[in-house]
Amino acid sequence: MSRRLADILGPELAVPPGAGELVVSGLALDSRKVKPGDLFAALPGVRTDGRQFIAMAVDNGAACVLAPPGTDAPVPVVEAREPAAALAAIAARFYPRQPAHIAAVTGTNGKSSTVEFLRQIWAGAGLEAAALGTLGVTRSSGRTEVGYTTPDAIALHQALDALAGEGVTHLAMEASSHGLKQHRMDGARISVSAFTNLTQDHLDYHPDFEDYFASKMRLFTALAPSGTSAVVNMDSDWSARVEQTARAAGLEVISIGWRGRDLAVREITPKPASQIIRFAWRGAEQLIELPLIGEFQTANALGAAAMAIASGLEAQSVFAALERLTGVAGRMQPAGMTKDGAPVLLDYAHTPDGLDKLLRAARPHTRGRIILVFGAGGDRDPTKRPAMGAVAARLADVCIVTDDNPRSEDPASIRAAILAACPGATEIGDRESAIRAGIEMLAPGDALLIAGKGHETGQIVGGRVIAFDEPAIVARLLKEREGRS
Incomplete structure (x- = not known):
């Protein structure tokens, strides 16, 4: 695939002198992956500046460079004051095909489940549908890992082009604060957008909460076209501001949740492996049985339903589809149970709010104790650690503090920050040993929740990724326990 440089720059960028007929064969952000004829995007970053690697990119065959004004290079330089936004526009022209309907979901928690539920609803209606986000690219035929909630602009537009080429007409995708602030999603043609909730996360990257909020809101203010629908869950402290922002951007707001006006939750009745939900859709009462546990899954499923209706599906068929949903990997995922019926559940909860929602979701379905195994990630917002410890101390019956992804930090110091706010917790640094201890404690009526890693393998x-397949580990440890009984 090759494109004339002049064709992919568009009207907002000037073609470098003498490069009017230059042909670009590819796009690259990593100088090590540059191939002859590529455009190399030398973007200033948080930790490194891409301009440091221009020489390597040229040595590898870069035909031109995208960079801030004033950058010198031995090949033509496309100058852009906002090079990240310019790269997204270039990528959208280099990879021009996109699914006809793209739904984007932002928020702190619930994005992965919401986009997957929307994909399932669309697929159940006979549409060629896919989901893109933390779990990778998911289709009815299977799942492909991508490694990011929102891929970089080149990878994203390459994926959109490929999915459209494979016949996908409906795509549900996650919109992370990093991806939105860094313009990775710019150029994606959004037809419906949504907000789940907003709580503390990523303050290691964002300077303050207002910046985090503003980054999320770019979905509504910069990406979603005026006149399209925005589904807003009204049960977050920030929901009123989100609704105001969306309306000011010319979007048609569909409000949902306990405080929703268009889709209002009336009552949730928990059952052992499901929940009965009574709600009103624009005044008409509805009653469904959702085959998932946890009130937060109700919010995710109803958010997906509202987006599906906004995309053109008939409301009653959408609500019927909710009764056939299957859960997402690593989100309240059943990993096994003891012979006495005590379940072990895995969840990706890694924020104070996520942990709060997980524990509150499990309580109505648990007769005995909730035993919680959890930790916190290194090189991430350290203020989350005592907050997570406080949530665990308040809502779990037994807490075991272990390691999550310590990365470059000292694991013991991370655990200490959690334990300071979680008196009475047991500290077991080795994650498998912590899980084993939790399983050994299980009595009839109890539930073991293992939080933090979810779908991760x-x-x-340090700098290594050690294989850690939590479902397989749980299965083996349960088998060992049952073998001794």
Whole structure:
């Protein structure tokens, strides 16, 4: 695939002198992956500046460079004051095909489940649908890992082009604060957008909460076209501001939740493996049985339903589809149970709010004790650690503090920050040993929740990723326990 440089720059960028007929064969952000004829995007970053690697990119065959004004290079330089936004626009022209309907979901928690539920609803209606986000690219035929909630602009537009080429007409995708602030999603043609909730996260990257909020809101203010629908869950402290922002951007707001006006939750009745939900859709009472546990899954499922209706599906068929939903990997995922019926559940909860929602979701379905195994990630917002410890101390019956992904930090110091706010917790640094201890404690009526890693299959310690398949580990440890009984 090759494109004339002049064709992919568009009207907002000037073609470098003498490069009017230059042909670009590819796009690259990593100088090590540059191939002959590529455009190399030398973007200023948080930790490194891409301009440091221009020489390497040229040595590898870069035909031109995208960079801030004033950058010198031995090949033509496309100058852009906002090079990240310019790269997204270039990528959208280089990879021009996109699914006809793209739904984007932002918020702190619930994005992965919401986009996957929307994909399932669309697929159940006979549409060629896919979901893109933390779990990778998911289709009815299976899942492909991508490694990021929101891929970089080049990878994203390459994926959109490929999915459209494979016949996908409906795509549900996550919109992370990093991806939105860094313009990775710019150029994606959004037809419906949504907000789940907003709580503390990523303050290691964002200078303050207002910046985090503003980054999320770019979905509504910069990406979603005026006149399209925005589904807003009204049960977050920030929901009123989100609704105001969306309306000011010319979007048609569909409000949902306990405080929703368009889709209002009336009552939730928990059952052992499901929940009965009574709600009103624009005044008409509805009653469904959702085959998932946890009130937060109700919010995710109803958010997906509202987006599906906004995309053109008939409301009653959408609500019927909710009764056939299947859960997402690593989100309240059943990993096994003891012979006495005590379940072990895995969840990706890694923020104070996520942990709060997980524990509150499990309580109505648990007759005995909730035993919680959890930790916190290294090289991330340290203020989350005592907050998570306080949530665990308040809502779990037994707490075991262990390692999550310590990355470059000292694991013991991370655990100490959690334990300071979680008196009475047991400290077991080795994650498998902590899980074993939790399983050994299980009595009839209890539930073991293992939080933090969810769908992840590795543990990041220092600079290494150590294989850590939690479902397989749980299955083996349960088998060992049953073998001794």
